[in-house]
Amino acid sequence: MSAPARRAAMLVAIVAALAIGAAFLKRSDVYLLTLTMVYLMATFGLNLTVGYAGQMSLGQAAFFGIGAYVAAIALKAGVPFLAVMPIAAVACFVIGLALGFPALRVQHHYLAFATLGFNVLVYLILRNEEQVTGGTYGISAIPRPTILGVSFEGHLAYFHFTLASLVALGALLWWLLRSPWGRAFAALRDNPIRAESLGVNITAYTLLAFAIGAACAGVGGVYYASLVEFIEPGPFHFSTSLMMLLAVIIGGSGRFYGPVVGTIIIILLPELLRGSSHEALKFMQKWYLVFFGLAVVALMVWLPGGIVSLADRFRRRSTS
Amino acid sequence: MNRITTLFAALGLALAAAPALAQAPIKIAGLVELSGTGATSGTNFDNGVKLAVKEINAAGGILGRRVEYTSGDTQSNPGVAKALAQKAIDDGAYVVMGPVFSGSILVSMEETRRAEVPNFTGGEAAAITQKGNPYIFRTSFTQSSAMPKVARYIKNGIKAKTVDIMWVNNDFGKGGRDMIMKSLEAEGIKVGVDISTDPGQVDFSAAVLRAKQSNGDALFVYTNEEESARALRELRKQGYAKPIVGETVLTSQKVIELAGEAANGAVAHVGLTADAPLPTVRAFDEKFQREYRSKSDHNGLKGYSGMYVVKAITERIGKVDGKAFAAAMKGAKISAKDHPGVLMDVTFDQNGDLDRESFLTKAVNGKQVVVETLPPLGAK
Amino acid sequence: MGDLVQLLVSGTATGAIYALAALGFTLLWQAAGVINFAQGEFVMLPAFAMLAGLAFGLPVWLAFLIACVLAAIVLGAGFKQVVVDPLIRHGVIPLVIATLGLAIAVKSTVRAGFSAEAHPLPSPFPTGQLSIAGINVSYADIGTLALAGAIVIGLQAFLNRTVTGRAMQAVAQNTESARVLGIDVRRMVLYVFLINAVLAVVAALLIAPTYLAKFDMGDSIGLKAFFAAIIGGFNQTRGALLGGVLIGVLENLVGFYISPAYKEGVALVLFLGVILLRPEGLLGKAEERKV
Structure with missing residues (x-):
């Protein structure tokens, strides 16, 4: 089997194992897996901005939140789920363009500053504009979708629905990055100056990457609202943006599967540890963020390419 | 041994x-x-x-x-x-x-x-x-059973006509603020300035200044522990001299410990306290x-x-x-x-709410002191 | 009128504390190209060091001095040696990420190893207030302004009047030519890290008595310092001062006259405006791309 075929077969096997295996898991574990996949939608999008366009964004949680609030309000008003998703995605895309256009003139750490500020502002609005967002009370009783008469109310059904959607979103991004248009992204990442000389409009592409990344977060937000069935401003604080950024970077920014590894580390692992009653694991849970923080520092020093790049290292070593 | x-x-x-x-x-x-x-x-x-x-x-x-x-x-x-x-x-x-x-x-x-x-x-x-x-x-x-007791104290205990309210903008603070407003109105007491503060807020100087400039007779403070302590410290720092009233949190052990002597004199209604006699x-x-x-x-x-x-x-x-x-x-x-x-x-009761005696407490020299025991609501 | 003066004074006092943290932030950027996202934690740690000192029965001033020494070793030299030096060649972004990780690690260590709760720290200034012509100003505000002011003036004098200070400025402006001039660049950069650490201890001493020492106190201070530095001008020491005071005063004014709910929003709007319209900051000079 060729390498890509082998990789595709492995992916299919993993997705199938997840889809079937979930039926044997506890309700709370299924919830956790679903939550991880929801965050993964946002970090996949962020990877586009950070990994491929090389920009640092600290505002992904704001788009995640905008998506969630748009979904909560629309779903409660009776708008069907299939209509809500594009609405949230387009809203985030447009806001991403509006924010990115002026901010990208200055680039790099300035974009980080601007997106961070944007996130704090969105958080304040979510908390204070009570008539629209429910303020600190949040919005509760957000319905789960029923599509073509099929209800995704149950935890397993919703898990499968989210898994299918995540695979679809992943496939879309994969195709995007492989298309001639998407190859410009890779060129951008690898050598911006050369890309420019080849006629790639850097600003336009970076802006698009940023806005598409924002739209992905918006879609993730829609699934989040429907999963938790309740939202309030807390989860969309800029500290979530920090964690998302760290997830992309420790996983391996600019590598397609990087965010998967990173999101498991920041969402799934700590939650699993939290639930354990074993003494050693309890200790781990208490100190998890300490190890995590130190690991980030160490990773930056020794393995700036992220965890996924480890595989490359081994491969290179074994072939040479 | x-x-x-x-x-x-x-x-x-x-x-x-x-x-x-x-x-x-x-x-x-x-x-x-x-x-x-x-x-x-x-x-x-x-x-x-x-x-x-x-x-x-x-x-x-x-x-x-x-x-x-x-x-x-x-x-x-x-x-x-x-x-x-x-x-x-x-x-x-x-x-x-x-x-x-x-x-x-x-x-x-x-x-x-x-x-x-x-x-x-x-x-x-x-x-x-x-x-x-x-x-x-x-x-x-609940806030709906505690706040009427607080309002009654503000009316009869300190005989205030106008009260300023400082509350924390989260579900807890907002619910309490809405309820105290209702209870004050029922007692015929006016609300002066209505000051919202943030959860986790550290700087209370503007909030306290607003209370100071108001012509209210007392201040009702309804925030979480740390914020209450910061507010009390700032009130003391700016020399606020009118009565400060709260519900449960304001005279809690943690607040008194954190606010130090700035807590002295604050009065609060408390459903449960470790200092109950x-x-x-x-x-x-x-x-x-x-x-x-x-x-x-x-x-x-x-x-x-x-x-x-x-x-x-x-x-x-x-x-x-x-x-x-x-x-x-x-x-x-x-x-x-x-x-x-x-x-x-x-x-x-049928809803899961409970009823029992409660207390009026005051912070005195770094300690919570019970000044009065109030009967259960159902006893009247 | 009395209100306004009082708001201005207390806002300036708060702003002065932000400015101290922001000052260190800009110094690090100028001299070493470091954007330190753990700056807030650099203020939090000394607060806990002082707390520990007080718990051993030390007087405030001694606890402060010990915290200064510890901070200089750990947050100054240690931070430079362990985190910055190995990373600086990778560029700005990896270093930013590393300081983000560092912030999480430091915060979580205090939380897991010491306490998740807030702790009071005694004020170095007497309570009460001074009344002049109907205007009341608390001694704490006066003391904060005096101490912060003295430090800022002292630092400026050091940078402009002494040989070492000028050498540091030369390094900040152009590392290469400074080296050609025979300046010991490594030592100058180390000095900047030490100064940043001590500024953080002073900020902790001033801020913890009213804000309480808590493992996550660095979040808001760090953010304010960060905003202040960018509003004033990322590459200007005076900019940090202007930014800090501007934020402190504006927050107070908006909190009082408009709505406390959007108090935090002022600094933000100003910050976003500056980023989008004048990225070099109000007092800053435009930076050329170094690549």
Whole structure:
């Protein structure tokens, strides 16, 4: 089997194992897996901005939140789920363009500053504009979708629905990055100056990457609202943006599967540890963020390419 | 020496109870705020429950079965609380204790209701028991039962005509502010300036200045522990001289400890306090201090008494059955004479709200002092 | 009128504390090209060090001095040696990420190893207030302004008047030519890290008595310092001062006259405006791309 075929077969096997295996898991574990996949939608999008366009964004949680609030309000008003998703995605895309256009003139750490500020502002609005967002009370009783008469109310059904959607979103991004248009992204990442000389409009592409990344977060937000069935401003604080950024970077920014590894580390692992009653694991849970923080520092020093790049290292070593 | 005798006594008890304890333990799950904005409240609540469980086990458990208590940290985040509630149910919890924060319990109680698991909360928002959930029970007063008492004190105790309100903009603060406004209006008292502050706010200078410039006769402060302390410090710093009134939090041990002498003179209505002049509460206070080397705030008493309510009702129904438990809670009366662990005579109504005596407290020289005992609402 | 003066004074006092943290922030950027996202934690740690000192029964001034020494070793030299030096060649972004990780690690260590709760720290200034012509100003505000002011003036004098200070400025402006001039660049950069650490201890001493020492106190201070530095001008020491005071005063004014709910929003709007319209900051000079 060729390498890509082998990789595709492995992916299919993993997705199938997840889809079937979930039926044997506890309700709370299924919830956790679903939550991880929801965050993964946002970090996949962020990877586009950070990994491929090389920009640092600290505002992904704001788009995640905008998506969630748009979904909560629309779903409660009776708008069907299939209509809500594009609405949230387009809203985030447009806001991403509006924010990115002026901010990208200055680039790099300035974009980080601007997106961070944007996130704090969105958080304040979510908390204070009570008539629209429910303020600190949040919005509760957000319905789960029923599509073509099929209800995704149950935890397993919703898990499968989210898994299918995540695979679809992943496939879309994969195709995007492989298309001639998407190859410009890779060129951008690898050598911006050369890309420019080849006629790639850097600003336009970076802006698009940023806005598409924002739209992905918006879609993730829609699934989040429907999963938790309740939202309030807390989860969309800029500290979530920090964690998302760290997830992309420790996983391996600019590598397609990087965010998967990173999101498991920041969402799934700590939650699993939290639930354990074993003494050693309890200790781990208490100190998890300490190890995590130190690991980030160490990773930056020794393995700036992220965890996924480890595989490359081994491969290179074994072939040479 | 003393410790050794206790150790032997405990060992003896454990041996005596050993055959009974061979049965599967009764699982109680705690969902508590061990970090985030609710860390102080959640930690106290958790410690209260732990202390009660320890005592109950030392005395032979519930119906001869050992109680196994595990607590998870909600990080003061409703989403996490919901996940933990699911986890507790998956693990086969008989009763769920917590969370304390109203925003969290409003979300997590949907899970315990779905699974028909009784759920005790430390939350004080009125909305919690107004959703027709038969599995939710309080461990404390609600804002709607406490605020009328506060308003009455403001009218009769300090004879204020106009009151300024400083509150924290979260579900807890907002609910309290709405309720005190209603209660003040009912007493014919006007509201001066209405000052909203942020959860986790550190700089209270502008907020305090607004209160200072207002012509109100008193200030009602309704924020979480740390913010209350910061507000009191800033009020003192700017030389605010009018009466400062609160509900439960303002004169809590943590606030007094954090605010130092700036807390002196603040008055608050308190549903539960470790300084209540009652023998049961004195005994609790002593045991809690010995165990955790700190004084319990009202949340510690909530957790402790709540756990003893679980014991009393379970023994009353004679079996470990969540549904029967919930049914037996309706209209239940538990007297402190028969069950000292509930601390005070308490009655539960059909919604899961409770009623009992309460106290008017004042911060004096770094201590909370009870100035008056107020009768239960139902007694009038 | 009395209100306004009082708001201005207390706002300036708060702003002065932000400015101290922001000052260190800009110094690090100028001299070493470091954007330190753990700056807030650099203020939090000394607060806890002082707390520990007080718990051992030390007087405030001694606890402060010990915290200064510890901070200089750990947050100054240690931070430079362990985190910055190995990373600086990778560029700005990896270093930013590393300081983000560092912030999480430091915060969580205090939380897991020490306490998740807030702790009071005694004020170095007397309570009460001074009344002049109907205007009340608290001694704490006066003391904060005096101490912060003295430090800022002293630092400026050091940078402009002494040989070492000028050498540091030369390094900040152009590392290469400074080296050609025979300046010991490594030592100058180390000095900047030491100064940043000590500024953080002073900020902690001033801020913890009213804000309480808590593991996550660095979040808001760090953010304010960060905003202040960018509003004033990322590459200008005076900019940090202007930014800090501007934020402190504006927050107070908006909190009082408009709505406390959007108090935090002022600094933000100003910040976003500056980023989008004048990225070099109000007092800053435009930076050329170094690549």
